[in-house]
Amino acid sequence: MKKTVLGIDVGGSTTKIVGFRENDGERTLITPQFVRAADPLTSIYGAFGKFTMENDLSPSSITRVMMTGVGSAFQQKPLYEGLDCRAVSEFQSVGLGGLYLSGLPEAIVVSMGTGTALIYAKRENDKTDIRYLGGTGVGGGTVIGLSRKMLGVDTVEHIEQLAKGGDLSQIDLRIGDITADPELSGNLDLTASNFGKLSDLATPEDIACGILNMVAETVGMMAVFAARNYHLSDVVLTGNLTTIEPIRTTLFGFEKNFGIRFHIPENAQYGTVIGAALSAL
Numbered sequence: 001m002k003k004t005v006l007g008i009d010v011g012g013s014t015t016k017i018v019g020f021r022e023n024d025g026e027r028t029l030i031t032p033q034f035v036r037a038a039d040p041l042t043s044i045y046g047a048f049g050k051f052t053m054e055n056d057l058s059p060s061s062i063t064r065v066m067m068t069g070v071g072s073a074f075q076q077k078p079l080y081e082g083l084d085c086r087a088v089s090e091f092q093s094v095g096l097g098g099l100y101l102s103g104l105p106e107a108i109v110v111s112m113g114t115g116t117a118l119i120y121a122k123r124e125n126d127k128t129d130i131r132y133l134g135g136t137g138v139g140g141g142t143v144i145g146l147s148r149k150m151l152g153v154d155t156v157e158h159i160e161q162l163a164k165g166g167d168l169s170q171i172d173l174r175i176g177d178i179t180a181d182p183e184l185s186g187n188l189d190l191t192a193s194n195f196g197k198l199s200d201l202a203t204p205e206d207i208a209c210g211i212l213n214m215v216a217e218t219v220g221m222m223a224v225f226a227a228r229n230y231h232l233s234d235v236v237l238t239g240n241l242t243t244i245e246p247i248r249t250t251l252f253g254f255e256k257n258f259g260i261r262f263h264i265p266e267n268a269q270y271g272t273v274i275g276a277a278l279s280a281l
Helices: 040-054 090-102 140-151 156-163 182-187 204-229 245-258 268-278
Strands: 002-010 014-023 026-036 062-068 085-087 106-112 116-124 127-136 191-193 234-238 261-263
Touching: 002 040, 002 090, 002 268, 014 040, 014 268, 026 040, 026 268, 062 090, 062 268, 090 106, 090 116, 090 127, 090 234, 090 268, 106 204, 106 268, 116 204, 127 204, 140 156, 140 204, 156 204, 156 245, 204 234, 204 245, 234 268, 245 261
Parallel strands: 002 062, 062 085, 106 234, 234 261
Antiparallel strands: 002 014, 014 026, 106 116, 116 127
16 A cells, blocks of 8 residues: 655754655655744744645645654644645654664664654564663754854854864864873873964964864763663664764764764755654655
8 A cells, every 4th residue: 555654844044845755665764854933833834835846746645744843833723635644753753763874773873863862672573661861962053053153153064164174183182282191192182172272373273163162072072971881882862963074073082082983874964854754664
């Protein structure tokens, strides 16, 4: 039996949408999309209209729409009359999406959005165990806010471009800067204090690099602690920050120091909305 389910992840001004076509147990992912708009309702209808038109989907061909995200509460009625729309927990969506994209049966899944959420997720046979572990307010909002105030730049693309020319030695205090203890010889490049060595000669490129590095290290260390608590070595990273190369580089650098494998699968920025759609299947 053929059926199509959609997932919609509603942020404050950005909405992501994805679909799965299922036929006799075989699932086909429809390429995810996102739209930006001034308010959640506009972005919901904009995403739905664009997605269904570009993928030749009529409302009658859609079995169910699963909605998640902080802005989903603004949608108080079905998108179209007779269309089955349901809310799904954002944390459940993060966990399901992370396991699906990585192909792992068990992992810590990190959603790197405006803030950061950490989820324990395990799939065994047809059952899933998903637990919200907590999070941090450090995330994409931190990057944008600090960059706007310190650099006069507030677009992720410009921040990333600046950071690629930066020098962290002008920003961060490293363990090697404050000790020569031979017991720490393997960790001398680790950060002792973010922005703890901020030079008067630091350039905008250096500062942008420092901001991204601080956010990545904060998220990375929280993920390490969560993984160790569950005796795991796999962490799946999802969310918009996974697309920023300096952040990816910092996180992958954690692997050798902390014995953790960080996974950034294809479509990682769409992990939550993919998990929302999967919850209907």
